[in-house]
Amino acid sequence: MSSPNLTPAEHARNILERDRAHVWHPYSSFLAPSPTYPVASANGVRLTLTDGRTLIDGMSSWWSVLHGYNHPTLNQALLDQSQAMSHVMFGGLTHEPAVTLSQKLVQLSPEGLNKVFLSDSGSVSVEVAMKMALQYWHSQGRPEKNRFLALKNGYHGDTFGAMSVCDPVTGMHHLFAQNITQQYFAERPQSRFSAAFDPKDLDSIRHLLATKTDIAAVILEPVVQGAGGMWMYSPTYVREVRVLCDQYDVLLIADEIATGLGRTGKLFACEHANISPDIMCLGKTLTGGYMTLAATLCNDKVSDGICQGDAGVFMHGPTFMGNPLACAVANASIDLLLASDWQSNIARIDQQLKQGLEPCRELEHVVDVRVLGAIGVVELDYAPAMAEIQPALVDEGIWVRPFGKLVYIMPPYVATNQDLHALTGGIFRVVGAL
Ligand code: PMP
Numbered sequence: 001m002s003s004p005n006l007t008p009a010e011h012a013r014n015i016l017e018r019d020r021a022h023v024w025h026p027y028s029s030f031l032a033p034s035p036t037y038p039v040a041s042a043n044g045v046r047l048t049l050t051d052g053r054t055l056i057d058g059m060s061s062w063w064s065v066l067h068g069y070n071h072p073t074l075n076q077a078l079l080d081q082s083q084a085m086s087h088v089m090f091g092g093l094t095h096e097p098a099v100t101l102s103q104k105l106v107q108l109s110p111e112g113l114n115k116v117f118l119s120d121s122g123s124v125s126v127e128v129a130m131k132m133a134l135q136y137w138h139s140q141g142r143p144e145k146n147r148f149l150a151l152k153n154g155y156h157g158d159t160f161g162a163m164s165v166c167d168p169v170t171g172m173h174h175l176f177a178q179n180i181t182q183q184y185f186a187e188r189p190q191s192r193f194s195a196a197f198d199p200k201d202l203d204s205i206r207h208l209l210a211t212k213t214d215i216a217a218v219i220l221e222p223v224v225q226g227a228g229g230m231w232m233y234s235p236t237y238v239r240e241v242r243v244l245c246d247q248y249d250v251l252l253i254a255d256e257i258a259t260g261l262g263r264t265g266k267l268f269a270c271e272h273a274n275i276s277p278d279i280m281c282l283g284k285t286l287t288g289g290y291m292t293l294a295a296t297l298c299n300d301k302v303s304d305g306i307c308q309g310d311a312g313v314f315m316h317g318p319t320f321m322g323n324p325l326a327c328a329v330a331n332a333s334i335d336l337l338l339a340s341d342w343q344s345n346i347a348r349i350d351q352q353l354k355q356g357l358e359p360c361r362e363l364e365h366v367v368d369v370r371v372l373g374a375i376g377v378v379e380l381d382y383a384p385a386m387a388e389i390q391p392a393l394v395d396e397g398i399w400v401r402p403f404g405k406l407v408y409i410m411p412p413y414v415a416t417n418q419d420l421h422a423l424t425g426g427i428f429r430v431v432g433a434l
Contacts, residue, residue, distance in 0.1 A: 042069035058409035059384025065289030077332035097327035122283030123157025139309025155227035197236035288333030396426030
């Protein structure tokens, strides 16, 4: 254990030593640990490391923090709810925070999404979406419709069902291929977000839909493929896929876990395409990055089908379903967002990221720069070792965690122009020195 008379630097080293002995981190190795920094506190857009350094956060804690850390309104919502009830089982009991949140989500979401299943992580919300689709087709007397069609370079989570719809080749899950259901994968769309749409982009998915009769649902991340490459593609593709799904009698699942609640400039990325999916997954930003909470919404067609089926009920029920603390914070966070001029704010961030990252194009290893809303990406021609790039970014006073060939930021919406300037300037200098 740490002793109170350690210096901040010694305290940080002490935490790290114990961490390296015992603690798994995401995608980590005990034999070759990647640079890891003990953090003591977080406030606004700043992380304070245990050794006393502060970093401007460009990651929003994996794209979830909207209003900054340690926000008084969210703190108060959490405190108030904890005085009333931290958790109760959701079977047979219900409560105001969950009902209010569900109603809010239904009101805000694309039209027709009328029913809400509250769970505790993005991956689980994808499992729930997949189970909804399977139960729906079962209820329709079409149990053979039990495969999913996903996009190459897609990412939907780390649980087994979610893994099965992650890109099987470039994804992180090839090790488990023997244990996961084989799904169908269409080529990812090549047309960029704001470029003209090339109808050839649809050939692959149309061919699969036309030739495979066992597809229950298409699952995609509308407009931005996140962890599979930070690729922003044409909303027309999403619109056309909706048409194809209807034509071939297949459900459409929109995974808005990364894009939901404003990140792309619309409240939901589906709005760029002006479509409603049959099922939609939300997570990450739901509580403004405070707690673990996710939601799967579906339309009445899906919920009616499920409830009229053999089982008569939807077969899922996690212990922490509808956690009141998380729901209360989600309500406060969504209210905060809606009370702000968030559209203009995201447009400001978009413009700042473009201005700050475009100069990276001239750097030796940069092959592309992409910005959409509060997402900025610099793609390199190689994947630098974490040990090479991470300490350099930290030395710049910024928290940016690259993956593979991508150096990207998704800052909290409260990041000021000065913060964004520090983030993009730091990236420019670090990438320039590679
Ligand atoms: N879907 C998408 C689009 C995601 O970006 C993520 C997380 N990166 C997930 C699903 C999985 O969410 P979680 O990590 O909360 O399980």
